[in-house]
Amino acid sequence: MKMYSILLVLCMTSYSLSASSTLDGTCVNPTTLSFIENSLTNISDQLKGSSCSSDGATSEGLTGLLQLALVKELAKDYKDKSCDKEERRLLKSINASITNKIQSLQSQVSSLSSDLNKLSQLLAKHVNVTLDDLSSPLLSSCDAILSKWPNSPSGYYNLADVNGHSRHVYCHMETLCGKGGGWRRIASLNMTDPNEKCPTQFRTYGVSACGRPVTNSGSCVGITFPSRDIKYSQVCGKVIGYQVGRTNGAAAHHDSKVIYSAYIDGISLTHGNPRKHIWSLISGYSGIAFSGCPCGSNNPKSVPSFVGSHYYCEAGNHNTAASYTTLYSSDPLWDGKGCGSTETTCCQRTLIPWFYRSFGYSTTDNIEMRLCCDQETSDENISFGQYEIYVK
Ligand SMILES: *[C@@H]1O[C@H](CO)[C@@H](O)[C@H](O)[C@H]1NC(C)=O
Numbered sequence: 325m326k327m328y329s330i331l332l333v334l335c336m337t338s339y340s341l342s343a344s345s346t347l348d349g350t351c352v353n354p355t356t357l358s359f360i361e362n363s364l365t366n367i368s369d370q371l372k373g374s375s376c377s378s379d380g381a382t383s384e385g386l387t388g389l390l391q392l393a394l395v396k397e398l399a400k401d402y403k404d405k406s407c408d409k410e411e412r413r414l415l416k417s418i419n420a421s422i423t424n425k426i427q428s429l430q431s432q433v434s435s436l437s438s439d440l441n442k443l444s445q446l447l448a449k450h451v452n453v454t455l456d457d458l459s460s461p462l463l464s465s466c467d468a469i470l471s472k473w474p475n476s477p478s479g480y481y482n483l484a485d486v487n488g489h490s491r492h493v494y495c496h497m498e499t500l501c502g503k504g505g506g507w508r509r510i511a512s513l514n515m516t517d518p519n520e521k522c523p524t525q526f527r528t529y530g531v532s533a534c535g536r537p538v539t540n541s542g543s544c545v546g547i548t549f550p551s552r553d554i555k556y557s558q559v560c561g562k563v564i565g566y567q568v569g570r571t572n573g574a575a576a577h578h579d580s581k582v583i584y585s586a587y588i589d590g591i592s593l594t595h596g597n598p599r600k601h602i603w604s605l606i607s608g609y610s611g612i613a614f615s616g617c618p619c620g621s622n623n624p625k626s627v628p629s630f631v632g633s634h635y636y637c638e639a640g641n642h643n644t645a646a647s648y649t650t651l652y653s654s655d656p657l658w659d660g661k662g663c664g665s666t667e668t669t670c671c672q673r674t675l676i677p678w679f680y681r682s683f684g685y686s687t688t689d690n691i692e693m694r695l696c697c698d699q700e701t702s703d704e705n706i707s708f709g710q711y712e713i714y715v716k
């Protein structure tokens with residue numbers, strides 16, 4: 325009966341009781357036969373009542389096994405009783421066919437059990453992965469999330485900072501700066517959205533831009549974007565701004581060209597303390613005459629060596645002279661568009677409006693964005709209307 329219960333587990337729904345029809349019962353104790361038949365019928369009923377799907381081969385194997393059980397009973401009976409030669413021969417042939425069936429059943433069962441073995445390994449593995457996912461510490465970057473689950477959408481995720489604290493962050497999972505997805509957003513502003521306001525350090529310029537508070541000298545006003553103690557080694561960002569008044573690029577009249585100073589009229593992105601340069605976004609004077617840009621063709625002005633080629637420089641003014649009081653909103657800065665005749669190369673940059681830096685080391689430095697002009701606000705201003713800064 326042990327075998328029956330094993331086979332019940334295998335879930336058969338149909339089988340034929342061929343054994344009973346091949347035996348005539350001549351040499352069999354009728355009580356024994358009746359008991360066997362009864363058991364078989366009961367098992368058969370149970371099998372029919374099960375909802376599992378049937379498998380022809382194994383169903384046949386089951387029939388064979390039932391036949392064996394029957395023959396075992398018959399053979400036991402046969403020893404006790406005397407049967408004639410013809411009956412012995414018949415029984416032998418039945419026994420032979422049953423033996424074949426048993427062998428095939430055994431191979432089916434063993435292949436089934438190896439399948440079950442594989443299945444249970446697979447299941448165990450799956451369960452382990454699932455448990456891992458639930459119990460392992462948080463991942464420490466958007467990039468790691470994307471590597472582990474490549475189809476993760478952009479959105480908010482929890483990351484572990486370097487101290488193991490959970491941080492709720494926005495992950496941008498689509499490609500940015502040509503360097504794949506898995507970027508963590510550390511700053512964003514979109515002043516064309518009427519609900520957005522300038523960060524408190526800045527004054528609102530026009531209706532949708534932010535710039536320096538009034539001052540009668542050169543100045544920088546900055547905002548810090550916290551790293552939240554999560555490591556990164558690359559920065560991808562975009563800042564869209566406007567020329568206001570008579571900005572003159574990298575000309576820097578009144579200040580020494582060190583990273584702490586207003587070394588440009590524009591926006592300086594740095595990380596850490598002491599500041600390390602990431603990118604400079606420079607506001608030129610004119611797109612068709614002197615621009616004050618290093619990339620300008622009319623009397624170009626150079627940037628300090630710590631900037632190198634890590635800058636964008638454009639002018640919003642397309643007259644030869646700039647007005648003290650105009651916010652040049654029709655040609656936004658650092659979008660790579662609308663470059664005038666003396667600044668054409670300034671727009672010919674691969675990723676513009678996006679800028680990209682890879683440090684070659686990882687850091688948890690905060691990123692600082694400083695808006696600088698080397699002269700007073702009555703002469704020149706810069707304003708920005710949008711920024712998005714991502715790290716990974
Ligand atoms: C078959 O099932 C019936 C009804 O459940 C039960 O009375 C009978 O004892 C069973 N017979 C055997 C041989 O198990």
Ligand SMILES: *[C@@H]1O[C@H](CO)[C@@H](O)[C@H](O)[C@H]1NC(C)=O
Pocket residue numbers: 399415416419420423
């Ligand atoms: C049935 O076959 C098995 C295996 O071939 C054998 O061991 C057994 O003695 C046979 N029984 C009868 C009654 O012939």
Ligand SMILES: *[C@@H]1O[C@H](CO)[C@@H](O)[C@H](O)[C@H]1NC(C)=O
Pocket residue numbers: 445448449452
């Ligand atoms: C599942 O995890 C347990 C405990 O860590 C380990 O013993 C078992 O081998 C793992 N199973 C698989 C299939 O990796």
Ligand SMILES: *[C@@H]1O[C@H](CO)[C@@H](O)[C@H](O)[C@H]1NC(C)=O
Pocket residue numbers: 514515516517518710
């Ligand atoms: C900024 O906001 C405006 C208005 O909500 C929207 O149309 C525009 O796509 C946004 N720009 C960016 C870069 O998110």
Ligand SMILES: *[C@@H]1O[C@H](CO)[C@@H](O)[C@H](O)[C@H]1NC(C)=O
Pocket residue numbers: 527528529535536537538568569570647648649650651701702703704705
């Ligand atoms: C610069 O901005 C300040 C503050 O909004 C303003 O008073 C000043 O007139 C602006 N300068 C120019 C040249 O537009």
